[in-house]
Amino acid sequence: MEKRIGVYICHCGGNISDYVDVEKVRQSVEGDDNIVLAETTMFACSDANQKDMVEDIKNHKLDGVIVASCSPKLHLVTFRNVTERANLNKYTYVHANIREQSSWAHSDNKEGATEKAIHLVKSAIAKARHTEALEPTKVKAEKAVAVIGAGIAGLKAAISLSNKETHVFLIEKEAAVGGWVAKWRDLSMSDETGEALIKRLYEDLKKRDNVTIFTNSEVVSNAGSIGNITLKVKRKDEEFDITVGSILVATGFEPYKPDEGEFGFSTVPNVITLPEFKQLIDHEKDTLTYNGKKVRNVAYIYCVGSRQPEGGNTYCSRYCCTATIHAANEARKKFKDIQNFHFTRGVRSYGKQELLYAESLQGGDIYLQSYEDHLPTVFVRNNKPVVRINDILTGGKELEVEVDLVVLVTGMTPRSDNSVGTMFKLPKGRDKFFNEIHMKLRPVETVIDGVTIAGACQGPKTIIETVNSALSAATKSYTNVSKGMLETDPQIAEIDAKACTGCEDCLPLCPFDAISMKKDGEKPVAVINGTLCKGCGMCTPVCPTDAIDLIAFSNVEIMGMIDALI
Amino acid sequence: MATINPKFGKNLKKYGGVNFNACYNCGNCTAVCSLATQDVSFPRELVRMSVVGLEDEIKTSLKPWECYYCGECSTHCPQDANPGELMMSLRRWLTAKYDWTGLSGLFYKYLPAFLTALVLVFAGVLFFANSVNWELERMLHYGHLFEMVAIATVFVVIFIPNLLRMWYFTVIKTGTKAPLKNYFTALGDLFVHMFTQKRAKDCEDNHFRWLEHLILVIAYLSLLFTTVFLNWFGTENLFVIILGYLESAFIFIITVDFVKDRIQKKKALSKKSQPSDWFFVIWLLLMGLTAFCVRLFIDLNILETNKWMYLFHLMVLAQWALLIVPFGKWTHFLYRSFAMYFAKLKTLSTTK
Structure with a gap:
């Protein structure tokens, strides 16, 4: 039976029709073999047009539909659903992209854009001539x-x-x-x-x-x-x-483990990480002591192991600003005379967590800030850690404070x-x-x-x-x-067992381990696991006997499209 | 290199700084301030310095005096950090730093100390009245004499040394090299700002504040002149008598408006009154009112039978001259004028 194909060419409200002569495109395909219907439309994706398409498919008994419009990433599924609503198998639908690939790309050359659009639509028609109704593969799913x-x-x-x-x-x-x-x-x-x-x-x-x-x-x-x-x-x-x-x-995750010497870690006394500090304040009672000494002044150095320069961990660990401010608040409330100094790279206590930041400010915590190229430094003086910073909130002035404990706010790592x-x-x-x-x-x-x-x-x-x-x-x-x-996507690779020579060239190429070898009588042949195969097409070109075909992207379809394009 | 000093901020709270540590450095205050410029940037900078505790920077800064407290910054602060009130508290702190006696700081920080001083002065007035056997003539005579001596003493013992200290902190310590000529050139600014507060004209909240201030300053200084040098309470000259009435009336009418504002708390400026603010406006009001009444009693010939009226006036006068003028808010008037003078001086000169 002859294919009956309907073609819709979209104006996209001018996005296409301002550069591509859509009427010329329509005329060029009208009357071609198998073309029963060729129309232009202002917005193919509009509800009204979708309804019209359903009617057209039924009235003209179409068994292939093409919409020439935007990228299939945007509306392929939309129009497949239209065909389904008209009781047509959705795999008979073919999409042509004449916006991203023609009108937008060649807005400086209207004639050329129109000519390219004609080729693109004809290529889609070539593919549509060979499309077949496909049924998704059904597999049992263990509950x-x-x-x-x-x-x-x-x-x-x-x-x-x-x-x-x-x-x-x-x-x-x-x-x-x-x-x-x-x-x-x-x-x-x-x-x-x-x-x-x-x-x-x-x-x-x-x-x-x-x-x-x-x-x-x-x-x-x-x-x-x-x-x-x-x-x-x-x-x-x-x-x-x-x-x-x-x-x-x-x-x-795992908490970031600072390198030796990173902000004085393991080289300066009383420098610990946030998880260690959290354990400390959870378990100390009444007075906060570390290494037998009372802790009054605590410095927190933010973004340790996060937001590092290129080559390190460039990401923000999200949780640490909030976690530190929370821990600092808890420490101030639980123990007497605690003064917190926060050496930040900008506080990101987003959402309701802002309330913790406000509480911290009200409690008298002092916040300082530096850029990534001028990080604070930690060194020893009088056997105590000293933190020094060029504080951008105070006009880049160099400030320092001697503290009893330095907490490195370590982020998350994989x-x-x-x-x-x-x-x-x-x-x-x-x-x-x-x-x-x-x-x-x-x-x-x-x-x-x-x-x-x-x-x-x-x-x-x-x-x-x-x-x-x-x-x-x-x-x-x-x-x-x-x-x-x-239901799995039926657009996968299939192997013609008769043509397969069992050379195994395709096996290592499959990124999903979907191909395995099986005996077909005496002859070893490659077989595809339909649930693993993603239809990527990696295996098809290497087959020396063209035994592998990609369903819906078969050799005959692709060759037809290429012929129409050149 | 400076050390972060949280104690400074805590101390500043005793001078009336409220909630400034809630600041998250958005800079809205500086953006809305009609007096801040690119070169003279406040209040955020000073809020920050206060939070971090850069005492030396603040002590040598003239910026707190550049602010006339319109309160726009506090109105627009998303954190209710009250930058306007912080600037005010810095001015109080600065007057305490300039004051070599240390009494300013004591009075600002401890209200009981100031109240005790008020009572002591009151007792002194009673003691004086007793020692002259409550004779009106002698009280008036010595009262007049006291006024002259008090003004001279406060000027020489308190103001001149304190202004020199202010000059040392803000001009010398900041490394300003000012040739003598510049001190004269800048002098114009001193008097303009002393009388007019003309910069306050740029404050958007109240365009008449500077006019009120101008009238008040003229009335206050001329009443001082009228009572001290024209001997208002003793004169028979009709012109002088009427002049004194007018001046004292202006003083208490304008100060009534100030007191009303502080009670109503409608403007940011008058929302957070410290004791020193109340004492200043109330005692100024009482000064005008009691002086007016004393002269009225003299003209009605009833002062002899109502000596208490003069004693009350003398008490207000003595407390004003011995406490509020040298150690209280009155000094702001002086230091602000000199701050504008020094600022002008610094723009004319080079900094090391």
Whole structure:
């Protein structure tokens, strides 16, 4: 049966039509083979036009649709949904980009832009002639989720998943759950202590039948793909397998460890890090002493291990300004005669945390500030640490103060043990933390299907932000397993077993380990794991016998498009 | 190199500085200030110096005197850090630093000390009245004499040394090289600012403040002249008598307006009155009022039977001349004028 294709050419309100003669484009394709309908439209994406398209598809019995408009990143899904609403398979839709690739790029040459737009549309038509209806692959999804790491993120995610009636395996490397939060007493923005908070969550989890907690345990290997992942867990001397549909990684952070001599660390007496100071004020009673001496004046040096120059940790660790101001407030309230000096790089106590900053100022804390190229220095005088700064708030004047204790406000760094990241092939950002797909649009998903990330393993976060991301990741992981069934994108590679010579050239090229060898009778041939394959196309060009084709980007389609373009 | 000194800020609170440590250095105060310029930048700079405790910098600075406290900065401060009141407290602190006797500081910081001094002066007045057997003639005579002696003494013993100290701190210590000629050239500024507070004209809150101030200064100084040199209470000259009435009336009418402002607290300037502010305006008011009444009693011929009226006036006068003028807020008038003079001097001269 002959293809019946409809073409819509969008003005984009002038974004396209100011430079591209859309009417000329329409005329050039009207009457071509298979073209049943060719129209221009002011805004193809408008509700009215979408409704018209649905009617057109039904009335003209179209089985291929093209919209020539903006980037497919913006509206491919929009128009695929239009075709679905008209009961047409969404993979028969082809998108042509004549805005970013033509009108915007060649606004200085209207004729050229028009000519290029014609080529682009004809190329889309060439592809549309060969499109086929595709059905997504369905795989069974195990209704269980493994949460790796039982810190505050892991615990909250486990509770959330358990509430959604999904079985949760909570896997923790340490002997006890709770991570860093369990070690902290006073928390900012909450009257509950860190210990109590963790205890409450842990007690809650223990009561649940659908939660299995493994402490002293590590995941040593994984196999399978989204919906059906088998993890080998090692607990002390025993090893066992669990099968889950999705994985939530919440492996947390490590505090930055200053280098020897960095702001006097381990070279000047009484220089400690923020976590050490936190322990100190939590455990001292009535008077604050360090090394047997009473502490009155405390200097805090901010951004140690954060916001470093290029080559170091350039990121901001977010939590430390608030944590330090909170600790300084607690110290001032708990012990008598404490004077705090904050050597900052600009205070970032965002949101409600500003209240802590206001409290600190009211309490008489003194704030000083420097730029990254003029950091404060720490040295010894009279056996006491002295901090010196060019304070930009006082016109760059050189100021110094002799103190009893220097607290280095250390930021967050990624875990030095990256075994979990390596195992799941989780990509990392420039900051070496695990990377999400899109910071704003897909903030907890990774490019590895079925693996979500939560908490500080993704980047520095406060407890509130960690919990928010944990709940978000729990929901995302849940959507992978909720229906017991998963649909995967059918636009993947396929191998013609007859043509395959079993040369194995394609195997090492696959970034997702989706190709493996299998015996077809006597002959070894390559096979694709449909749930692992992302349809990236890396394998197709290397095949010496053209045995690999990418569904929806088949050789015949691509060749047709190229012919139309040149 | 300077040492951060939190104690300075704590001490400044005793001089009336409130909440200035809440400052987060946004700089709104300096942006809205109609008197701050690129070269003479305040109040933020001084708020900062106070927080960090740069005592020497502040002691040698003339900037606190450049502010006329319109209160715009405090109105616009997002942190309620009250920069205007800080500038005021710095002026109090500076007068205490200039004062070699140390009494200014004592009186600013400890109200009981000042109240005790007031009582002591009152007792002194009673003692004096008793020693002249409560005879009106002699009281008037010695009262007149006292006024002359007090003015001269305060001038020589307190003001001249204190102004020299101020000159030393702000001109010499800052390394200003001023040839003698400049001291004369700048002199014009001294008198202009002493009488007019003309810079306050630029303050946006109240364009008439400087006019009120001008009338008050003229009335005050001429009443002083009328009573001391024209012997208002003893004269028969009708012109002098009417002149005195007018001057004293001007004084208490204008000061009533000042007191009213401080009670109503509508303007930022009058929201945070310290005891020294109250004493200044109330005693000035009483000065005008009691002088007016004494002369009225003389003209009605009832002073002989109402000696208390003169004693009351003498008490107010003595407290004013011995406490408020040399150690209280009155000195601001003097130091501010000289600050403008020294500032002019410094712009004319070179700094090392």
